[in-house]
Amino acid sequence: MAEETPWQQALRYANRANPYPFYTELRKTPVARQPDGTYVVSTYREILALLHDPRVSSDVRRIRPGGSAAAGADQDDEAIKEVISLEPNIITSDPPEHDRDRRLLTRHFYGPQDSPHRICDLEPEIRRIVAGLLDEMRGKTRIDAVDEFAYPLPVTVISKILGVPLEDEPHFHAWIETALNALDFGPEAGSPEIQRQLEQGRRSVEDFEKFMAALIERYAEQPGTGMLSAVVHDDGREGRMSEGVLVSNALLLLFAGHETTVNLIAHSVLTLLRHPDALEKLRRRPELIVPGVEELLRFESSVQFWHTRSAVEDIEIAGTTIPKGSPIFLVYGSGNRDPDRFDNPDELDLERPDNQHLGFSQGIHYCFGAPLARLEVQIAVSEFVRRVENPRLVADPPPYRHNQIFRGPRHVLVDIDGVRD
Amino acid sequence: MTLSATLAELVRDFKANGRIVVVGASLAGLRAAETLRGEGFAGSLTIIGDEPYEPYDRPPLSKQVLKGWVPADHTQLPRFRELDADWRLGVAATGLDRATRQVRLADGEQVPFDRLLIATGTRARQWPNPAEAALDGVFSLRSRDDAARLRQALADGPSRVLVIGAGFIGSEVASICRDLDIPVTVAERGPAPLVGALGGVIGEIAAQMQRDHGVDLRCGVGVLSLEGDAGGHVRRARLSDGTTIEADVVLASLGSIRNVEWLEGAGLAAGFWGVGCDAGGRAFDINGVATDTIYVAGDVARAPHVLYEYQFLAMEHWDNAVFGAEVAAHNMVSLEPDYYPHLLLPGFWSGQFGVNIKSVGVPPFGDEIVFMQGSVEERRFAAAYGRNGRIVAAVTFDHGKWLEYYARLIEQSAPFPPPPPGWDRPDVMMPIPAQFPEPGVPTAVPDVVLTGHDPNERRAEFRPRSR
Numbered sequence: 093m094a095e096e097t098p099w100q101q102a103l104r105y106a107n108r109a110n111p112y113p114f115y116t117e118l119r120k121t122p123v124a125r126q127p128d129g130t131y132v133v134s135t136y137r138e139i140l141a142l143l144h145d146p147r148v149s150s151d152v153r154r155i156r157p158g159g160s161a162a163a164g165a166d167q168d169d170e171a172i173k174e175v176i177s178l179e180p181n182i183i184t185s186d187p188p189e190h191d192r193d194r195r196l197l198t199r200h201f202y203g204p205q206d207s208p209h210r211i212c213d214l215e216p217e218i219r220r221i222v223a224g225l226l227d228e229m230r231g232k233t234r235i236d237a238v239d240e241f242a243y244p245l246p247v248t249v250i251s252k253i254l255g256v257p258l259e260d261e262p263h264f265h266a267w268i269e270t271a272l273n274a275l276d277f278g279p280e281a282g283s284p285e286i287q288r289q290l291e292q293g294r295r296s297v298e299d300f301e302k303f304m305a306a307l308i309e310r311y312a313e314q315p316g317t318g319m320l321s322a323v324v325h326d327d328g329r330e331g332r333m334s335e336g337v338l339v340s341n342a343l344l345l346l347f348a349g350h351e352t353t354v355n356l357i358a359h360s361v362l363t364l365l366r367h368p369d370a371l372e373k374l375r376r377r378p379e380l381i382v383p384g385v386e387e388l389l390r391f392e393s394s395v396q397f398w399h400t401r402s403a404v405e406d407i408e409i410a411g412t413t414i415p416k417g418s419p420i421f422l423v424y425g426s427g428n429r430d431p432d433r434f435d436n437p438d439e440l441d442l443e444r445p446d447n448q449h450l451g452f453s454q455g456i457h458y459c460f461g462a463p464l465a466r467l468e469v470q471i472a473v474s475e476f477v478r479r480v481e482n483p484r485l486v487a488d489p490p491p492y493r494h495n496q497i498f499r500g501p502r503h504v505l506v507d508i509d510g511v512r513d
Numbered sequence: 514m515t516l517s518a519t520l521a522e523l524v525r526d527f528k529a530n531g532r533i534v535v536v537g538a539s540l541a542g543l544r545a546a547e548t549l550r551g552e553g554f555a556g557s558l559t560i561i562g563d564e565p566y567e568p569y570d571r572p573p574l575s576k577q578v579l580k581g582w583v584p585a586d587h588t589q590l591p592r593f594r595e596l597d598a599d600w601r602l603g604v605a606a607t608g609l610d611r612a613t614r615q616v617r618l619a620d621g622e623q624v625p626f627d628r629l630l631i632a633t634g635t636r637a638r639q640w641p642n643p644a645e646a647a648l649d650g651v652f653s654l655r656s657r658d659d660a661a662r663l664r665q666a667l668a669d670g671p672s673r674v675l676v677i678g679a680g681f682i683g684s685e686v687a688s689i690c691r692d693l694d695i696p697v698t699v700a701e702r703g704p705a706p707l708v709g710a711l712g713g714v715i716g717e718i719a720a721q722m723q724r725d726h727g728v729d730l731r732c733g734v735g736v737l738s739l740e741g742d743a744g745g746h747v748r749r750a751r752l753s754d755g756t757t758i759e760a761d762v763v764l765a766s767l768g769s770i771r772n773v774e775w776l777e778g779a780g781l782a783a784g785f786w787g788v789g790c791d792a793g794g795r796a797f798d799i800n801g802v803a804t805d806t807i808y809v810a811g812d813v814a815r816a817p818h819v820l821y822e823y824q825f826l827a828m829e830h831w832d833n834a835v836f837g838a839e840v841a842a843h844n845m846v847s848l849e850p851d852y853y854p855h856l857l858l859p860g861f862w863s864g865q866f867g868v869n870i871k872s873v874g875v876p877p878f879g880d881e882i883v884f885m886q887g888s889v890e891e892r893r894f895a896a897a898y899g900r901n902g903r904i905v906a907a908v909t910f911d912h913g914k915w916l917e918y919y920a921r922l923i924e925q926s927a928p929f930p931p932p933p934p935g936w937d938r939p940d941v942m943m944p945i946p947a948q949f950p951e952p953g954v955p956t957a958v959p960d961v962v963l964t965g966h967d968p969n970e971r972r973a974e975f976r977p978r979s980r
Contacts, residue, residue, distance in 0.1 A: 140917075141918075141921060144914070144915060144917040144918040144921075145918055146885070146886055146895075146915060146918060146934030146935060146936070146937075147932065147934060147935045148935065149935050149936060151936075154935075186935070186936040186937065187886070187887070187936060187937040188887070188888070188893075188936075188937045191893070403935075404934075404935025404936065405932060405933075405935060455914050455915075455917075456914045456915075458914075
């Protein structure tokens, strides 16, 4: 068996807690062709260039892997197609459809153009939820910062925004978890265990899709509160969104609207507990939470890479030609640690100047929910820092979730002395 | 002591004890002052501005302020550091004596300097007939006070606004009028709006956009005169096509004039074109020799640009003020080989009629244009400008996120037309003439004459202007 590339090693589950040494290796070849014909881009400037290059498609249907692809390649593509069997949503489509759909969703997520206040108006409610979660920790000496803190906030908020009943959370939580476990881009993808999970993952996505289609159907008949109902009934200037596309976007918004935020809150707690100086600084100067969250986004990016892009034409970049049809993986997590862009990239600096990280990507696929994520994480992390007394990590590194793209700890156990008012 | 050690000591001493004067208290002046402090300059720092206000941001004046979203006095620029500067606001600089290194102020005071930054910017060209310009209801738009006055006039619900000149300011104001449901006529001498900046092809799109929003757009006509009522308030305008427009608010948006009069006699390469300087911001004297003590930044600066055949360009854009000021400030407290060049790819933006217009490069440098992405019909597109087979600029309508791609192509002098995108291609992707007007014949060019014969006597002089 050929030696594994740095990229393949970075993807191994054993390296989930710390893929960064492999990223350092990877960046020695900014645009690195993998045995399966995928081009992995790991340096900041090259990622940025491709994010703005109109010869790059985000539409998974346009991937045409080269003929030289290794045996594993078909399997992986199969996995992508099977797990993401849906109609295109705004992260897997190109202009002009992407632009039209994103405009429509933006209007309902943020509010109309002349009063885009819907998200910032959520601040009091987010504060209430965070306060409630911290109150619950009173009297405990050990907490799980994931299950008891990072997870409940975003899932509650996004469900409410969309109009997805919170009673259904146990279902969709399980579907998402199963689907995420099945999506593997690394050398372990062919293992019997992942293959088994792939089958479950497919079923979960189907169930999730059926659930969402039924919910949207209900809203079509009986309008309700929340964004989904509003979109169903929006004939818009540019026409109504088809049901399939709406279902696909609704799944994306519900899933991406909390999973990434969960990981960011969890990573923020973990990272601050690993950096007592930064934690102390944030305690003394709470206003640093604003640049601080940007640094945490850079330091532990919630989306490590994205996998649906491909070259529509031959693209020359960094001395390499990416042939037409080749899949392109842009590794945000590596670009954010690129020493050619960020001084001392492996150091946490809550006041880092000129911190234009890739944690929310850039270009037209820039994170749709970034303002919501910022608001949630700023409030959650600053309140955690303010109220939780003497927090100590129980295990370092903590156990990680399987998924490589949506990288985050499964649990972050923390011993605490109490919770202030 | 070695020479380099001596020079290093010089720089240290200057940073500790030097005197720097910044003339111009707007965006460029402020950012230059902040950079000076950031570079460790601890000497005395004086900032002179003719307006009584602390530095404020101008782009919102023709947009959010006029619309009534933001009061004119809520446009103050954010401060990035403590300046510990001597602010001389509300008093204009009226002269520069390079021999004694002093700036003369309107109140008669003389401010001495070791290094001077000229950041006096531009002002709005006024309606040329002073009596008509003095009528109530006749406005120009450049300063905070201008914006506050025009905002008040729009809020009073005029029966019709006449905008003279359809450049960016004129077009933005017309757009605001329509937002506020105020009838508006735009009179433009050229064939379409924005033609000088973006050419006739884009101008035609801008014209259609204005008409779709209910602007009474009249191109190819000039305004001959303005007439007032007995109370001295403007009532109507006579146009060169023989028609008359009844309007009680008139905006003269006739472009800008560079604030260089105060430099008369200073022996600098200063004139209607601005203040000539090298790409490091060092001002040229009248002979075209770089000075070591006087620097220029912002709208008033004119420097050779490597990407545009080293032609001298004045870039009257927001980011040029910021980055040009940072480079000039750095160089003011540095010596060779530590000078920075100001190698900005120019760029600007505008918001009008619900469309975000952005551009990079120098569109008028191009002679061809090709639509690259999107749809002209929907007014969402990216277009590239080319010259001699190279891409030199790009413009986007509601497609700003793609501009960075074109900026990289321009920086690399990539071929024109660029390779087509992978999706969302316009129906027609053929380069066509961009239709820029011929450069106009400049007015009031000061004649330069050469005198002297020996190298140490050979000099340029401005021939005295007739007044």
